[in-house]
Amino acid sequence: MNEDKPWYQSRGVWGGIVALVAALAGLFGVTLDAATHEALTVSLTSAAAAIGAVVAIIGRLAAQKTLR
Structure with missing residues (x-):
């Protein structure tokens, strides 16, 4: 289990x-x-994964620096 993920995407936490x-x-x-x-x-x-995706997209759109 080497893959990192946010806590809100863990079925164990939600369980x-x-x-x-x-x-x-x-x-x-x-x-x-x-x-x-x-x-x-x-x-x-x-639902938590969907909310996380929306937050990531909004964060990227609001970012002040461009990606390389």
Whole structure:
């Protein structure tokens, strides 16, 4: 595993966030089944990657120096 990537593109990080939210929701009587948990993790990972791409594009367009 030598490939670097931002934290928000990690399924492991998002899986942990979903697990934390599910545990907190469980305290209030809300339950998530395994399929919903997986679907939520995949959706959040995809959304985070899309947001990262938009931020990168906006950053490049706003940059003051040109690329070589």
